[in-house]
Amino acid sequence: MQSVKHKDIIVIGAGASGFFAAINCAIRFPEAKIIMIEKSNKILSKVRISGGGRCNVTNHCFDHAQLVKNYPRGEKELRQVFSRFDVQHCIAWFADRGVKLKTEPDGRMFPVSNSSETIIACFLREADKRHIQIRIQEEALSMKSLPDGRLTLSTSKQVYEADAIICCIGGHAQSKHYDFIKKTGHTLSEPVPSLFTFNLPGDPVCELMGLSVKSATVKILSTSYKFTGPLLITHWGMSGPAVLKLSAFAAIDLYNCRYDAGISVNWTGELKETDVKTILEKQQGSKAMIINTPLFEIPRRLWEYLVSKAGIASQKSWMELGKKENNKLVEFLINDIYHMQGKTTFKEEFVTSGGVKLNEIDFKTMQSKKIPGLYFCGEVLNIDGITGGFNFQNAWSTAWIASQLGN
Ligand SMILES: Cc1cc2nc3c(=O)[nH]c(=O)nc-3n(C[C@H](O)[C@H](O)[C@H](O)COP(=O)(O)OP(=O)(O)OC[C@H]3O[C@@H](n4cnc5c(N)ncnc54)[C@H](O)[C@@H]3O)c2cc1C
Structure with a gap:
């Protein structure tokens, strides 16, 4: 295991990609202090209601060329992402933690329990085991880089200093939710509903x-x-x-x-x-x-x-x-x-197209090309998939890459 370069890591958003990024970061850097902040009073709320309460975790599509065709936005960038963490990695990741997935005839994959609670329980167990702190009802308001290369994050409750920030705030219908990202110099494609x-x-x-x-x-x-x-x-x-x-x-x-x-x-x-x-x-x-x-x-x-x-x-x-x-x-x-x-x-699964422009991200690392140490993953990016488990697969894959913090 490589020496711990990053000590203080902040993950913004306790949703699908936030949890996946935080847990994998803790696995990769066991000595790091990882804090997740979540603006609402609920964690993993979309995972809970996803797939009609069954959580369509991914899709049984192992061919990357085929897989990327399911993304109206992000097709090109995801080729690179899936070459590092794909559907098979996802299935293995959950299996290693006792969560078996099953495939339905149309390719959608669900936990065998048919319940999203299985995924939530797995994430909570992992986060607890790895001492990840979860702070709810705390909203990220602004981010800045410091002269020494570290970053600061101001939230509705306090100011943090961190070696890396992983931004996983998901997709939003109103662009005001992205304002604090715009202030860092990033540009965003306007949010537009999909599905x-x-x-x-x-x-x-x-x-x-x-x-x-x-x-x-x-x-x-x-x-x-x-x-x-x-x-x-x-x-x-x-x-x-x-x-x-x-x-x-x-x-x-x-x-x-x-x-x-x-x-x-x-x-x-x-x-x-x-x-x-x-x-x-x-x-x-x-x-x-x-x-x-x-x-x-x-x-x-x-x-x-x-x-x-x-x-x-x-x-x-x-x-x-x-x-x-x-x-x-x-x-x-x-x-x-x-x-x-x-x-x-479409109540079973809806997503927002739009988000952080993809040419501002290095897809080898998911790091911002504008602010070193700032990473983006999940639906906050201008990536979205069709129904069938593809949106979560984007969340898992981009979060896993971000969790490696450039390594
Ligand atoms: C009803 C429904 C069902 C779905 N079912 C499926 C499915 O079965 N399969 C599938 O592949 N996809 C499904 N999707 C899509 C999938 O849920 C999303 O693509 C996925 O959750 C995106 O993960 P994320 O981590 O990027 O965002 P989210 O899971 O939305 O998490 C973002 C988190 O960040 C928090 N946050 C936002 N702003 C801030 C801030 N400023 N400070 C702190 N915290 C903040 C939010 O409160 C939220 O908890 C579904 C979507 C919906 C709405």
């Missing part, structure tokens, strides 16, 4: 609420944003992985157009017009009622809705289907247009 569902007020499709389609392609009109995946029709509009992914990648554009946008849905997944026409042609001699013959794995109620939207009478058979009606049906199957007006927060 939300699309509202389609008054659209009759909402009457099909609760219905899901295994694979649909959703596209934002006049842009190149489109994603294919499961789609869920809700009381308010559309949700499900395809929509959430789209909301994350198009977060800034959708914010700029005030969540007022045209979207198109291909209910067949990724089939092209010619493929759909060929499949419909095969039905043409059939005496079966169109309404009774759902195709492309489209659920029956949705099929009925689309047939009726195409103006096809409910008692019509395939034999009786006219060319115009056939074309309308094809259009509604592959290019069904809706008007998004507003968004709804």
Whole structure:
């Protein structure tokens, strides 16, 4: 073990990345004095409610090239980060501390206990064992570097001197929470919500609420944003992985157009017009009622809705289907247009895009390029992932690197 260079370490924020940074710093530098300060009266509050109380710790994605694709912001920088601490390191870290993770069919990984309390208990045990001090209801207000290379931190309660500060204050919808970071000379990308569902007020499709389609392609009109995946029709509009992914990648554009946008849905997944026409042609001699013959794995109620939207009478058979009606049906199957007006927060997991600009951070160490000794990790950075455990993986990986304090 390398000699203890850093003695006084302050971690700002007792959330996911704050705990991970503090614990790993204590492991790396056992003689260091580590203090975590937390402005609220609760620690790990997001971890507790994460994944609907189950905590989606990470995602079973071991290929770094694949893994980074799940981050609309941060893709390039995370390649370097994951080369030092990735999903396998995360799984091993928890396993070494008695927390086994399990994988669900879609790749999401949860503690086998199905409870976020297991993760919290593990962090509290580790922090206690390593004598990390946790001070709640104390807010970081300003940071400065001193002539001798150390740093000072003023909080709502006192002034500290430290050899290193690890800033883990998470993502915030209001930019005022980042003011004390801006005062150090850092610039921030404006916070913008990510991971939300699309509202389609008054659209009759909402009457099909609760219905899901295994694979649909959703596209934002006049842009190149489109994603294919499961789609869920809700009381308010559309949700499900395809929509959430789209909301994350198009977060800034959708914010700029005030969540007022045209979207198109291909209910067949990724089939092209010619493929759909060929499949419909095969039905043409059939005496079966169109309404009774759902195709492309489209659920029956949705099929009925689309047939009726195409103006096809409910008692019509395939034999009786006219060319115009056939074309309308094809259009509604592959290019069904809706008007998004507003968004709804995805309660299971929502994040903020925006934060400390990535070109101001050295990703080998997570150290600020502006203030030596100041490190950033987690959602305070302009990095965010899609739903599925990717946001925590960013928190664990960046926090682990920061915890090594440049070593
Ligand atoms: C409802 C919900 C569910 C989620 N579920 C999942 C999931 O299952 N899987 C997943 O990967 N991601 C999930 N996320 C996202 C994930 O929780 C965050 O990406 C992650 O918590 C970020 O970690 P962090 O340490 O950067 O920030 P946080 O965990 O938010 O911690 C930041 C801490 O800093 C404190 N703080 C802020 N400012 C100051 C200050 N000035 N001084 C002192 N303390 C301060 C805050 O009070 C907070 O405790 C979810 C998010 C939400 C909202």
